[in-house]
Structure formats: C-alpha cells, structure tokens
Amino acid sequence: MQREHFLNIFFEPKSVALIGVSRKTGRGSFNVLENLIRFGYEGNMYPVNPNGGEVLNFKVYPKVEFLPEGIDLAVIMTRRDVVPAVLEKCAKKGMRGAIIITEGFSEADPEGKFLQARIDDTASSRGIRVLGPNSIGIMNSFGHFSSSFVPLPQPLAPVALISQSGGFFEGFPDCAFGKGIDLGNTCDVDFPDAISYFEEDDDIRLIVLYVESIKNVSEFILICKRVGRSKPIIVIKGGRGEFGGKASASHTGSLSSRDPLYRGMFRQAKIFQIDSAEAIGDITRGFLSLPPFKGNRVAVVTPTGAGAIMALDAMENQGFRPAELTRKTIDEIAHLFKPWIHVGNPLDLLSAGMAHGYKHVYSKVLESCLRDETVDIVLAICGAYTVKTIKEVMKRSPQKPVILWVLGADKSLIEKRTDLYGIRSYYDSPDRAFSALKVIREHYIRRAMTN
Amino acid sequence: MQREHFLNIFFEPKSVALIGVSRKTGRGSFNVLENLIRFGYEGNMYPVNPNGGEVLNFKVYPKVEFLPEGIDLAVIMTRRDVVPAVLEKCAKKGMRGAIIITEGFSEADPEGKFLQARIDDTASSRGIRVLGPNSIGIMNSFGHFSSSFVPLPQPLAPVALISQSGGFFEGFPDCAFGKGIDLGNTCDVDFPDAISYFEEDDDIRLIVLYVESIKNVSEFILICKRVGRSKPIIVIKGGRGEFGGKASASHTGSLSSRDPLYRGMFRQAKIFQIDSAEAIGDITRGFLSLPPFKGNRVAVVTPTGAGAIMALDAMENQGFRPAELTRKTIDEIAHLFKPWIHVGNPLDLLSAGMAHGYKHVYSKVLESCLRDETVDIVLAICGAYTVKTIKEVMKRSPQKPVILWVLGADKSLIEKRTDLYGIRSYYDSPDRAFSALKVIREHYIRRAMTN
Numbered sequence: 001m002q003r004e005h006f007l008n009i010f011f012e013p014k015s016v017a018l019i020g021v022s023r024k025t026g027r028g029s030f031n032v033l034e035n036l037i038r039f040g041y042e043g044n045m046y047p048v049n050p051n052g053g054e055v056l057n058f059k060v061y062p063k064v065e066f067l068p069e070g071i072d073l074a075v076i077m078t079r080r081d082v083v084p085a086v087l088e089k090c091a092k093k094g095m096r097g098a099i100i101i102t103e104g105f106s107e108a109d110p111e112g113k114f115l116q117a118r119i120d121d122t123a124s125s126r127g128i129r130v131l132g133p134n135s136i137g138i139m140n141s142f143g144h145f146s147s148s149f150v151p152l153p154q155p156l157a158p159v160a161l162i163s164q165s166g167g168f169f170e171g172f173p174d175c176a177f178g179k180g181i182d183l184g185n186t187c188d189v190d191f192p193d194a195i196s197y198f199e200e201d202d203d204i205r206l207i208v209l210y211v212e213s214i215k216n217v218s219e220f221i222l223i224c225k226r227v228g229r230s231k232p233i234i235v236i237k238g239g240r241g242e243f244g245g246k247a248s249a250s251h252t253g254s255l256s257s258r259d260p261l262y263r264g265m266f267r268q269a270k271i272f273q274i275d276s277a278e279a280i281g282d283i284t285r286g287f288l289s290l291p292p293f294k295g296n297r298v299a300v301v302t303p304t305g306a307g308a309i310m311a312l313d314a315m316e317n318q319g320f321r322p323a324e325l326t327r328k329t330i331d332e333i334a335h336l337f338k339p340w341i342h343v344g345n346p347l348d349l350l351s352a353g354m355a356h357g358y359k360h361v362y363s364k365v366l367e368s369c370l371r372d373e374t375v376d377i378v379l380a381i382c383g384a385y386t387v388k389t390i391k392e393v394m395k396r397s398p399q400k401p402v403i404l405w406v407l408g409a410d411k412s413l414i415e416k417r418t419d420l421y422g423i424r425s426y427y428d429s430p431d432r433a434f435s436a437l438k439v440i441r442e443h444y445i446r447r448a449m450t451n
Numbered sequence: 452m453q454r455e456h457f458l459n460i461f462f463e464p465k466s467v468a469l470i471g472v473s474r475k476t477g478r479g480s481f482n483v484l485e486n487l488i489r490f491g492y493e494g495n496m497y498p499v500n501p502n503g504g505e506v507l508n509f510k511v512y513p514k515v516e517f518l519p520e521g522i523d524l525a526v527i528m529t530r531r532d533v534v535p536a537v538l539e540k541c542a543k544k545g546m547r548g549a550i551i552i553t554e555g556f557s558e559a560d561p562e563g564k565f566l567q568a569r570i571d572d573t574a575s576s577r578g579i580r581v582l583g584p585n586s587i588g589i590m591n592s593f594g595h596f597s598s599s600f601v602p603l604p605q606p607l608a609p610v611a612l613i614s615q616s617g618g619f620f621e622g623f624p625d626c627a628f629g630k631g632i633d634l635g636n637t638c639d640v641d642f643p644d645a646i647s648y649f650e651e652d653d654d655i656r657l658i659v660l661y662v663e664s665i666k667n668v669s670e671f672i673l674i675c676k677r678v679g680r681s682k683p684i685i686v687i688k689g690g691r692g693e694f695g696g697k698a699s700a701s702h703t704g705s706l707s708s709r710d711p712l713y714r715g716m717f718r719q720a721k722i723f724q725i726d727s728a729e730a731i732g733d734i735t736r737g738f739l740s741l742p743p744f745k746g747n748r749v750a751v752v753t754p755t756g757a758g759a760i761m762a763l764d765a766m767e768n769q770g771f772r773p774a775e776l777t778r779k780t781i782d783e784i785a786h787l788f789k790p791w792i793h794v795g796n797p798l799d800l801l802s803a804g805m806a807h808g809y810k811h812v813y814s815k816v817l818e819s820c821l822r823d824e825t826v827d828i829v830l831a832i833c834g835a836y837t838v839k840t841i842k843e844v845m846k847r848s849p850q851k852p853v854i855l856w857v858l859g860a861d862k863s864l865i866e867k868r869t870d871l872y873g874i875r876s877y878y879d880s881p882d883r884a885f886s887a888l889k890v891i892r893e894h895y896i897r898r899a900m901t902n
Binding site: 028030103104108109111112149150153155157163164165166167168170171172173174175176177210212236238239240241242243244247248275276277278281302303304305306307308309310312313314315316317321322338340341346350351354357358359383407408409410411412414415419428429430431432 | 479481554555559560562563600601604606608614615616617618619621622623624625626627628661663687689690691692693694695698699726727728729732753754755756757758759760761763764765766767768772773789791792797801802805808809810834858859860861862863865866870879880881882883
C-alpha cells in the first residue's frame with residue numbers, strides 16, 4: 001500500500017462486492033469471481049445475483065441491500081438499465097468506489113447517454129468514485145486483484161498500463177503489464193488520477209498510456225510533466241486518422257481530435273508518443289534491462305560491414321553517432337587486424353576473427369570498446385552463437401549499455417539463445433534498436449536535468 | 452539448371468577448384484572445402500595449397516598448373532598479392548569463372564587498388580568472369596553449392612539475396628535465403644547480372660537486394676523493371692546518411708551517393724525500397740503465405756475496440772481502408788450482438804462472444820467477412836488461443852488473405868501457437884502488417900497491369 005490515494009480502493013480493496021456476477025463458471029464463462037479467486041485475491045468477496053444461492057462455495061446475496069456495511073469497492077456488471085440504481089445503493093451502503101463493467105452507455109445510443117448522465121449525478125452527489133462505465137477495470141498482479149471478466153496473465157512486470165480500453169491488459173509483444181487500469185468512458189476517474197497514482201508506486205518503473213481523448217488538457221499536461229521526471233511515460237494515441245477517429249467515437253463515446261493537436265499536447269507534457277505497437281516492447285525491454293545512459297556515441301562491433309553500415313544509417317536517424325575511439329583502444333586491438341585494414345569504429349572483425357579465433361577477437365574488441373570513455377553505448381552485431389561470448393563480457397562491464405542485433409532467419413533460435421543468457425536488449429533491426437534507445441536516452445537526459 | 456546464363460557456372464558448377472584452401476579443419480577453421488562437403492555438394496572438388504598432401508581425404512594440388520583441364524569454377528582465397536597471377540593461371544586452365552574471396556583490394560589501400568586493376572585486366576583480356584574480390588561468393592541451398600568460409604544454414608527458401616556483402620547470407624529475422632550472391636567489390640559480375648539470373652529461376656519467388664552503390668544505372672533500371680514484373684524486388688540501401696556513407700567507402704570501395712538520388716532510381720526501377728531490416732521478414736512472410744490480392748478494403752475482426760482503432764490508423768497510413776460490409780453480411784451476424792450495438796466494420800465482438808461463446812462468434816463473424824465481396828483482406832486481432840479457430844476458418848476460404856495481430860506479451864507462446872497451426876501471416880503490430888501488405892499489394896497491382 002502506497003501513500004493515501006483514492007485509487008488505493010480500486011487497486012487494493014480489502015473487500016469487494018461483485019454485483020451481477022455470472023452464475024456460470026468454468027471455461028468461457030467470463031466469471032469475475034472465478035478470475036479473482038484464480039488471481040489469489042485475499043480480501044473478502046461478496047457476490048450479488050438476484051437468484052441468490054451459492055457460486056464457487058460463496059454465498060450469493062440476492063440484493064445489494066442485504067450486503068454488510070463497510071465494503072470497499074463495488075464491481076458492477078448488471079444489465080445497463082439498472083446500473084444507476086445499483087450505484088446509488090452501493091453509495092448508500094458506504095462503498096467508496098465502483099467499477100462499472102457494464103457497457104452500452106455514452107459509447108452506444110441516446111438511452112445509454114441518458115443512463116450515463118444518471119451515473120454522473122450519483123457519483124457527484126454521493127461522493128462515490130466511479131471507474132467506467134464500459135471498463136474492464138483494474139488489474140494488479142502484485143496485489144492479486146483484478147476485476148476482469150477475461151482471464152488474465154499475472155506477470156510481476158514493473159510496467160503499468162493506463163488505457164481507454166481493457167483490450168491491452170494482456171500486454172503487447174515483449175511488454176507485459178503488472179498493473180493496469182481501463183478508464184472506459186471516463187465518467188469520473190480519468191488519466192490524471194491514474195498517472196498520479198503510479199507516481200509513487202514502487203512496483204512500477206514505466207507507464208504506458210493508450211489515449212483516445214483527453215478531457216482536462218491542462219491537468220493532464222501538469223501531471224505528466226511531474227510524473228514523467230521520475231518515470232518515463234509512453235503514449236499511443238488511438239484514432240489519429242479519419243477512420244480510427246470515427247471508430248473511437250463509438251468505442252468510448254469520445255470525440256477524437258485531430259492528430260497534430262494531440263502531438264503538440266504530448267510534446268508539451270514531455271511524454272513519448274509512439275505510433276507503432278511494437279515500439280512499446282522495444283522501449284520496455286531496453287529501459288528495464290539497460291543501465292542508464294545520456295550520451296549518444298555508439299561503438300559498433302560486427303562481423304559484417306554491411307550490418308555496420310545499416311546500423312550507422314539507423315543511429316543517425318535517431319540522433320546517435322559513431323564514437324571516435326581513443327588511440328589507446330585502437331592500440332589495444334590493432335594487432336588483431338591485417339595491416340592494410342583501417343582499424344576504427346565500426347569494428348568489422350570477421351577476418352581478424354578468422355585469423356585469431358572468432359570468439360577471442362569478439363571478446364577482446366568488445367571489452368576494449370566498453371572500457372573506452374568516448375563510447376556511451378555498444379551495438380554488438382552477431383549470430384545466435386556469439387550471444388554467450390557477449391554476455392560474458394557484458395557481465396564484467398555492467399555500467400555501460402550493450403545492445404544486440406542478432407542476425408539469422410531463425411527467430412526462435414535467437415530467442416532461445418538470448419533467453420538462455422538472460423539478454424533482453426536485443427532487436428530485430430538496428431532501426432528498432434535506436435528508435436527505442438532514443439526514447440530511453442531522452443528520459444535519462446530529462447531526469448538528470450530536473451534532479 | 453535453368454536456361455543458359457553465365458552465372459550457372461557460379462551457382463551450379465560441376466567442378467570447382469578451391470585455391471588457397473585452409474589446411475585446418477573443424478570448428479572455427481573457416482574451411483571452404485569442409486563447408487562444401489557439409490553442404491552436400493556433388494560435383495568434383497580440387498583443393499589447391501602449396502603444401503600439397505591431403506585435406507579431409509581430398510588430394511591437395513600444390514599448384515594451379517597441376518590441376519586437370521575443364522574445371523568450371525575457381526574459388527580463390529590466397530594472399531592478396533598472388534591473386535592476379537592465380538586468376539591468370541585459372542583462365543589459362545580454361546576455367547570460365549572465378550570467385551575471389553580474398554580481401555584487401557579497392558576497399559583497402561593503394562596497393563589493393565593496384566591489385567584489383569590487374570584482376571580487371573585479366574578478366575577482360577582472358578574472358579574469365581570474376582565475382583568479387585572481397586566476396587563470400589555464392590550460396591545455393593537448392594543446388595548444394597556454397598563458396599562460403601562461414602558455415603551457413605541451408606534453407607530451401609524461395610528467396611534470393613543479391614548483396615554487396617556476405618554478412619546477410621544467414622538471413623534476417625523471418626527471412627531465410629535459399630540462394631545468395633555476394634558481389635563484393637563488383638569488379639565484373641554486378642547487380643544486373645544477378646538480377647537477370649533469378650528472373651527465370653523457378654526456385655526463387657522474391658529477390659532482396661542490399662545495395663551500397665550502383666555503377667550502371669540505366670542497365671540496373673532496365674533489368675529491375677523487367678524482372679520486377681514477375682518477382683517482387685526489395686532493396687535496402689546501405690550508406691544513406693553521412694556516417695554510413697563514409698563507412699561504405701571502406702567496406703566495398705564504393706562511393707555511396709546521396710540518398711534522394713538512390714530513392715529516385717529505385718522508384719524509376721519500380722522496386723521496393725525499405726529502410727528497416729525487420730520489414731524484409733514482414734514482407735517475405737506475407738508474400739509467401741498470402742493469396743494474391745489487389746484491393747485495399749480491410750475487415751477488422753477484434754475482441755478489442757482499441758486494437759481496431761490502432762489498426763484503422765495503421766491501414767490509413769499505408770493506403771488501405773475499412774471495407775463497408777454488405778447488408779447481407781450484417782444480417783448474418785447481427786443477432787449475435789446486443790441491440791444497441793452498431794454492427795459494422797470494425798467488428799468488435801467481445802461482448803457478443805461473452806453471450807454466445809467466444810470461439811463460436813469469432814468463427815461466424817470471420818466467415819461472414821471472408822464471404823463478403825466488399826472485403827479484400829481480413830485483419831484478425833486475437834489472443835494466442837484463438838489462432839486455432841482462425842486457422843480453421845482460413846482453411847475454408849484460402850482465396851482471401853487473412854492477417855493476424857496476436858495480442859499478448861509472451862512472444863514465444865505466440866510463435867508456438869502460430870507455428871503449430873502453420874500461420875505465417877501474423878505481425879507484432881498492425882503498423883508492421885500494413886507496411887508489408889502495401890508492398891505486396893503494389894506488386895500484384897503492377898503484375899496485373901503488365902500481364
């Protein structure tokens with residue numbers, strides 16, 4: 001439990017009422033109670049369903065009125081037309097928060113809009129905080145709490161998702177979320193609340209936002225600027241184009257605005273907008289596995305000259321540049337190369353490796369680069385079977401970031417080898433590597449400037 | 452063996468002299484003879500090394516002069532200073548082609564430049580065709596021939612690499628090469644020769660170029676325009692920026708020109724320039740696994756509205772658009788959705804799936820989309836455990852392309868499931884999917900226009 005924040009009630013409730021819980025259980029039943037048990041939730045659970053009886057050995061209360069006093073949180077998944085009345089009753093019972101999973105409100109039809117207005121009224125008059133409606137709610141792997149009706153994985157990943165959609169709780173390739181909040185139609189709880197919640201949450205090091213629209217722009221910018229100093233905030237804006245913009249209106253009932261406005265807002269908020277989902281995983285892996293760095297001078301160690309050239313093109317696009325190695329470094333390794341070869345960065349070592357043993361040369365050259373004070377980052381281009389050699393050198397120089405571009409068509413072999421040696425900072429291409437490094441570097445520069 | 456082309460001697464030699472072959476064997480020895488045996492080469496091999504004797508049970512000829520007449524091809528890996536004389540002797544022995552692996556020519560120092568000029572002289576006066584120098588040479592998995600001193604995989608992949616570097620013979624993630632040619636310093640054999648060679652090669656369906664510089668621009672454009680009609684040609688230009696351009700001068704001795712000039716040339720040649728290595732795998736997987744398509748109307752089947760919105764943004768960027776489904780399609784599936792939900796494309800089916808069984812609903816909706824004549828392509832957004840359901844529907848409609856964006860953080864699970872059901876057309880993000888589809892679609896449009 002962190003410092004006092006009203007979202008504690010949502011992320012770590014001591015007791016929860018599950019109102020409108022399904023009586024079906026098992027595969028395909030989308031039963032919140034069942035998911036919560038599977039998630040290892042240790043608080044008290046109070047299922048509510050008009051039919052009463054028992055579900056999964058829990059007594060089912062036929063009405064909200066019959067519940068005991070003092071329950072922290074309601075999770076509401078009844079028919080939409082009864083939601084406002086149920087919320088009212090929850091407030092009367094003294095519950096301090098409610099997650100409304102039910103859909104069919106402002107994102108749907110006029111009746112839905114009317115119903116959502118009634119929810120708004122209750123929230124403001126009764127003081128009960130509302131997440132949703134049209135929300136999967138909360139996922140907290142660390143606290144073993146989830147209101148999801150979809151079974152979710154439970155990774156203890158130091159990454160939080162704040163999203164106008166629950167569809168991404170399962171994560172993006174190479175980016176698992178340890179905590180998540182689906183803001184749904186944001187009738188009450190909104191981005192600033194959630195961002196400030198994670199500010200002092202020690203479980204979380206990186207925050208990912210999926211945004212369709214921001215209501216309170218100045219508050220959003222203020223909070224992002226503050227929280228972004230300590231934790232990088234990555235944002236994906238959905239509904240950037242004509243087609244996506246239209247669809248977002250019927251998804252969360254929000255009017256998605258034009259792309260340049262949002263781009264400007266995110267820039268002002270000093271958070272990192274990315275346009276492609278795979279970049280989330282790229283940044284996450286790099287940020288969580290690399291030591292901090294602020295410089296942009298890169299040494300490239302490579303068995304292929306063409307690979308080095310592609311890497312130089314990629315780094316230049318993202319504001320990085322080849323390091324100019326010191327005389328000392330060159331002198332340390334020059335004897336490995338043929339006399340007519342210009343020894344410098346990028347370090348193309350295939351023929352040196354043929355003459356003196358490939359892994360020996362790779363190790364020596366990588367080591368010298370890591371010792372060189374003109375080098376901020378090393379890019380190691382390699383085949384899958386050089387990963388072990390690289391890891392051994394990395395272990396001796398943990399203070400300097402090493403990223404890998406592993407060549408070869410067999411992705412599963414590459415993943416097997418990098419997994420085996422615990423390397424996370426490898427990329428499918430130098431372009432993806434340096435795109436991710438650019439974001440990470442900007443974060444560290446900003447952090448250094450503001451601390 | 453295809454029609455008469457002088458490169459047949461290089462790709463499918465009946466006999467080969469290995470001049471300057473190493474006497475070391477085993478791991479780390481970089482022995483061409485050993486690699487060739489491992490590759491299953493069935494022609495005659497004649498190792499040459501001044502020390503004579505035997506290597507791997509092959510008689511070693513101490514001099515080129517002692518070789519029998521009528522050998523097709525020489526692979527030369529001697530010291531650089533004797534290369535011109537060796538080439539001369541090979542020509543005298545009646546060999547028709549030579550791969551010069553030795554490095555240290557025009558990419559190195561003044562002496563190297565002088566030596567390369569002597570090679571040029573011999574090639575033009577004697578009529579022997581020369582690949583290289585500074586080249587790994589040839590890799591032909593189908594014909595079991597390779598001149599590589601690096602052990603290579605041998606995938607029967609219908610993709611050819613033509614490269615100013617041998618470093619990419621091992622492939623890029625998700626793109627294995629069944630045949631490859633490293634042009635090295637291109638003193639004789641050059642891009643147009645190699646591109647025309649693959650034109651009528653039935654083993655090859657897709658051609659990838661790694662280019663640092665093009666010498667004969669008009670010939671290059673002419674050949675590309677012709678071959679590109681039947682087989683897509685993808686090109687990566689190395690040395691696009693300042694840093695990469697400088698490095699390419701010392702890599703293949705070529706002066707890399709400014710990026711916009713090359714960009715224009717590739718456009719004129721009607722080939723597809725891509726800037727990021729991972730796009731090679733994306734295009735290759737899509738092209739080899741999807742049925743042909745020319746339209747740009749996409750149906751999106753999804754359990755997450757936000758995923759659909761990101762997909763709409765991505766498709767719009769690449770010239771695709773959401774299909775407007777027919778009344779018939781809507782009528783077929785409308786009963787699955789709640790009455791207040793607008794049923795249309797994108798098809799967000801989570802709540803319908805909760806009510807009527809998720810896999811059942813996914814199947815039905817996907818099937819209806821595939822039958823709809825306004826739909827050219829279907830994007831199926833899903834979790835790893837829906838892949839099987841999707842594959843079953845795909846099998847019944849093999850004529851329409853289906854691509855998958857599989858959500859979830861666990862890439863190895865995603866790969867396991869897609870492998871298990873033989874699905875190759877899945878992507879890490881809709882952005883990568885539609886970037887690849889754009890290239891594939893342009894190829895099919897062009898092919899239809901010119902046939």
